[in-house]
Amino acid sequence: MPMFKGVISVVLLVLNTLFWGIPLTALSLLKLIAPRGRIQKAVQAGIGHVTMNWIGVNLWWMRHWIQPRLEASVPDNLRPDQWWLVISNHRSWTDIFMLLMVLHRRIPMPRFFVKRQLLWIPIVGLAFWALDFPIMRRITREQIARNPGLAKLDREATERMCARARQSPIAIYNFVEGTRFTPHKHALQQSPYRHLLRPKAGGVAQVLNLLGDKLDGILDVTLSYTNPNPTFWGFLCGQEAPITLKARILEVPAWMLTADYHAESQHKEHFHSWINALWQEKDCQLDGQIDHA
Numbered sequence: 001m002p003m004f005k006g007v008i009s010v011v012l013l014v015l016n017t018l019f020w021g022i023p024l025t026a027l028s029l030l031k032l033i034a035p036r037g038r039i040q041k042a043v044q045a046g047i048g049h050v051t052m053n054w055i056g057v058n059l060w061w062m063r064h065w066i067q068p069r070l071e072a073s074v075p076d077n078l079r080p081d082q083w084w085l086v087i088s089n090h091r092s093w094t095d096i097f098m099l100l101m102v103l104h105r106r107i108p109m110p111r112f113f114v115k116r117q118l119l120w121i122p123i124v125g126l127a128f129w130a131l132d133f134p135i136m137r138r139i140t141r142e143q144i145a146r147n148p149g150l151a152k153l154d155r156e157a158t159e160r161m162c163a164r165a166r167q168s169p170i171a172i173y174n175f176v177e178g179t180r181f182t183p184h185k186h187a188l189q190q191s192p193y194r195h196l197l198r199p200k201a202g203g204v205a206q207v208l209n210l211l212g213d214k215l216d217g218i219l220d221v222t223l224s225y226t227n228p229n230p231t232f233w234g235f236l237c238g239q240e241a242p243i244t245l246k247a248r249i250l251e252v253p254a255w256m257l258t259a260d261y262h263a264e265s266q267h268k269e270h271f272h273s274w275i276n277a278l279w280q281e282k283d284c285q286l287d288g289q290i291d292h293a
Helices: 002-033 038-066 094-103 116-120 124-130 141-146 148-165 183-189 202-211 232-236 265-291
Strands: 070-073 084-088 110-112 171-175 217-225 243-250
Touching (some): 084 202, 094 171, 116 124, 148 202
Parallel strands (some): 070 243, 084 217
């Protein structure tokens, strides 16, 4: 029965993607040739409308078919006409759907920092491009040593997104650890936290520096899984154990608005201290939730 449920879930996910992929593809092609100005804005609004419906239908069938056991605590004063930076720990692909399940249409259209490899996913990769998601490259230190210019590519992608984000409300989502938590990655990093990987500060720092004055706040999310090894397939099969999502609003500290993370070492140290303290607090919160699960 769980296997059957998982297969049907995959079919529903694919069918919904194919259905909304038709207007998305048409509008994306139109975006390539549409002149700047009112027509370009109308096309972009159409792409956003299609994407929000695509997300909404996925969430609808997941609620009724998979029926995830999600306990969520989210602030009441969220609106879709605000600017937000959403930061979260990362355990599974399921995280994305849990975040959307509680935040869809309560805050603006989501923009995720996505890895360049995901652009090759049919329709989904097209949506990432059409919606101007910041595309991140996996660049090693060795590659940067050979070609220092590569270090600027991710920063430039974030700058382009933040420049466009000033024109209309946006919700920028960032899984700060940069990858999903696993015991192997935890040991490899020698992470000082029990339940988290080390946070990567650069992307968050750049968003706060470029867009901090527009943000209504930082939405800090902590995801906790009763299952120590959650998988997206287990979620699609309806077998995922209870999940807890807790969100709180943090104000953007005034010093972040003028601190250039990449230019001055003291700002980098200040920001690392801030995010490490936040991660330590999150780790303690997870201690309490997991110990009482």
